[in-house]
Amino acid sequence: MTATPRSRLLLKLDAEFEAAARAGEQRRAQVLRAQRAMLLARQGDLPAAREELTHLHQAAFASPHPELGAWLHLAEGLMTYYTDFGTAAIERLQRALSLAQVAGAREAQVLALAYLAMLHMVNHRFDALGHSLERGLALATEDDLQARARLYLVIAMTLHHADDAEGAAPWYAKARACATAAGDDAALSALLHNNTQFRVAAVRRAALQGRAPALAGLLPGVQSMDNFDHALGMHALTQVNPLLRAQVLVVTGAYAEALQLFEAHLPHALATGLERMGSSMLADTAWCRAQLGQHEAALAQARESELEIDPRCDTDDQAATHSRLAQVFSHLQLSDDAQRHGALAQQRWSDFAAEQARWREVVRAALEKGH
Incomplete structure (x- = not known):
């Protein structure tokens, strides 16, 4: 088994695997190999993770054991998540939890x-x-x-x-x-990504709701994610980075640069599991076109965004879509459409505020009971 010197945890797992293999601890070695596959998936090296898992599934079929099964389901769950960012991974992880409980792992x-x-x-x-x-x-x-x-x-x-x-x-x-x-460099990458994504989301909400956005250091923060991932060979979340940068550029008024990023990266993102972001990103794209004088294209993109609105997508994404479309239609002097989306935006922002209160309560209760 080979390892990249950039990944400290991968080096550690390789060393532990080799020690277990030398000691003849077959099951321990298999578990470590499954953990290695999990880490490869989290780093975005899906082909290498799949190669590991194919070998392990063959071993598990020949000699099944609930502990190895638990780790395999964990790894497959993460593979599924980082492939399409959907909900199918939940079933795999629940199965992993059940097997781990049976095995006492x-x-x-x-x-x-x-x-x-x-x-x-x-x-x-x-x-x-x-x-x-x-x-x-x-x-x-x-x-x-x-x-x-x-x-x-x-x-x-x-x-x-x-x-x-x-x-x-x-x-x-x-x-x-x-x-x-x-x-765990993959976890550090995830931390940087999530912190930055939520900062971008807060800035975007503020701008759409007419409040002053806290932009200080935000674009450098997005760039730091790219730098960190490149230095450590992380690929799992890099497709999101250009879209985060584009969203910030829209807020700052750099419409031409934002439009270039949307055109280059949005189609691929929507085809690889990020459909829930589609309507709001298309609305942002329409806004960029409207601001750049591309009125016919802006209207077409706005209508496309309307068609992509899914009541199952996140409430704040729905609210952002309606807010941005209200701006686009107002700019295009389509007052009826603008008023309709403005009213929908106000309702969805209110719904989102109620959700935020629920999030806070969930965390408070979990901390009280879990600690």
């Missing part, structure tokens, strides 16, 4: 709960998020650095999304400390 249980919490947060499953956080926090020990880094990151993400950046800050710090201690 506490480490796999905690990691399954941590990643389930992340997916429940992303998919707005309030009760399931609270349950996974509570159980994960209660089960995690000081040695569970990777799981605690992920649990703390989910807490930080949830509070940040709930407009409590001050409350999120210490949890980002806790997540960073655990990830650093574990040598």
